[in-house]
Amino acid sequence: MNEVPWIEIIVGLVAVASGGGLIGWLRARRTKDRRSDETAGGVDTAERPDRGAEEITSDGDEVGGTSSGTVVIHEPGEAAAQTAPPAEPAAEKPAVERPAPVAGRLVRLRDRLARSGSPLGARLLEVLSRDSLTEDDWDELEEELLLADIGAGPTTELLDNLRTRVRVLGVREPSAVRELLREELVALVGADMDRSLHLEPGSGENGTRLPAVVLVVGVNGTGKTTTVGKLARVLVAEDKSVVLGAADTFRAAAADQLTTWGARVGVETVRSDKEGADPASVAFDAVARGRDDKADVVLVDTAGRLQNKAGLMDELGKIVRVASKIAVPSEVLLVLDATTGQNGLTQARVFAEVAGVTGIVLTKLDGTAKGGIVVQVQRELGVPVKLVGLGEGPDDLAPFDAADFVDGILG
Template identity: 45%
Template sequence: MFSFFKKKPQPEPAVAKEASPQAAPVPAAPSAIPAIAPAAEEIVEAAPQSGEAKRSWLARLKSGLSKTSSNLTTLFVGAKIGDELYEELESALLVSDAGVDATQSLLDALKKKVRDEKLTEADQVRQALRTLLIEMLRPLQKPLVLGRHQPLVMMIAGVNGAGKTTTIGKLAKHLQAHDQSVLLAAGDTFRAAAREQLTIWGERNNITVISQESGDPAAVAYDAVQSATARGTNVVMVDTAGRLPTQLHLMDELKKIKRVIGKSMDTAPHEVLLVIDGNTGQNALAQVKAFDDALNLTGLVVTKLDGTAKGGILAAIAKTRPVPLYFIGVGESIDDLQAFDAEEFVDALLS
């Protein structure tokens, strides 16, 4: 098992560069970047941390979810088990963006558990709710597995402002910590700032960035996969332009990018990730549904859980569209993006 926090020897990196608008970059010979294909599949998840680092991460997560945590935990202080408690809990869950379906499911299961186990104390009900929430969120807790393909091609989507490009940079750094060579494709050809931002991440981490000042984002993705194949690069991450799921012509473009990636490599893309802003509430669930219908998502990344995020949206996603949640982010630091752990998340909500 590997840890995000264990530093490992890094391969000799390629110097980040940018292609001209007229031509794709000329791929280096396969020996230019040492291939580091894992001997077996590797799971990208954070191993248990110790001491200050672990406490700091959990404290930031709890702080980010403090609004929901306060609303839920205060219900059980000196409360009597009965209809009034259940009604208040229903309101708190709905306010937390858990949604009607997840809220009703939790309440039904909680009432049954209280009856079956003959619970009489409010704190026992809180512990029962904790157990049920963990059970509901557990299906989302699936790690990202490396080494299945060479290269492993990841397509990253999301609406504007979700933190997509920053997330790509953080993931690239984490992948390098797992001894993976990485290539980035700046497929957001509509926004110059996105290309510049990705290039900065590339330079910071000594990662090659395939980019064009203008042109077809699908062509950029195609060039990136071809280049990575020639170089023996382990992972390709393709950035795409932010868009709303209601912008149908742009959603169709995403489908085109995915098709073209498939032409560059038969089995690709191997991962299709959606980056979600944790503060967008039920709109996040609408995004998951729309992007999943269009692209068949393989995973999610939820960012910005360090602000006014309510947290209940994960229950709504788990109940309605349980796409694996690979990572959650609670800040801007590289270490603030961590593998999702259902038990840690629920404890941050209910402790």
């Protein structure tokens, strides 16, 4: 420590005698010595890597370091303000995509169906165009239809009608046979079923406009979350405003995936940052956000667990009850994987019993030749296929149309 000159001791005594206080004088002296030592060592406080500069108040108290590395002296009564770091440039928002028009999708989906090699197509026409149809030929037709997952009941119905019409009309020309088969298949698929999505806004207290609420259910692995994202694109393409609800809180990846889908088309996703959070709470928040934002539709993605019927019933039942406090769901869409065949029907029955399914979304139809699942699932559940997905593209989801579907599988 530097030696204290006698003149400074005398000055200190005078300061004590005048009421300044010995402690205050010693603090001031200590600060001066520290600065002298640092200057003598050739190191400036702002350049020392091992410590930041210290803020010194006007009475000499140390109050902490600053990021700027400079000594900041505050006047009495001022807060110790730290120098703000330079602002980072704002991240650029991703460009919002405009989904493909829905009308154009039907043509593309029909073309893909035609290339899927369904046994409901060329092979049936080949048999029916033979000069004479024997019992073996009819057995071959039955086998092809069963392999296509149409089911025993619908297969028998279709063949009985075809037998009668071929015998009575004496049809042999390929074009005429094709038309007969088309008419029977369209009737079997159900051209008169209501396949529209009921998305009319509701009305709350005091005439408050409420969004249409759509719950999407199904086991994991069927493409459920992806389907919700694609359905959002369908609605955006129809100029509807949408809010997504990530109520599948048991898979963190599901919420991330849904958020990404929404961001691509400028749609907000309501989610919980806590894995395993209450799905009903997320659904409620999503519907509330849709109401407050005056959105047209709220799409809620639910958990796809199917450990037992009781647990599923409790969870989905709670989601419906809680969401209904704001707006009653107008659609419950069940997502089914067309490649699962009979297994998919078993899953469908459980969800239909529990959730009150109003429509079916059939995915991955391009990955199978079993297009007959459309017929069977409608017969089993008594609800129509409303949407069909073909391919991995973001816009490969379209409203289902019986005539287009049959034209596609007949090539």
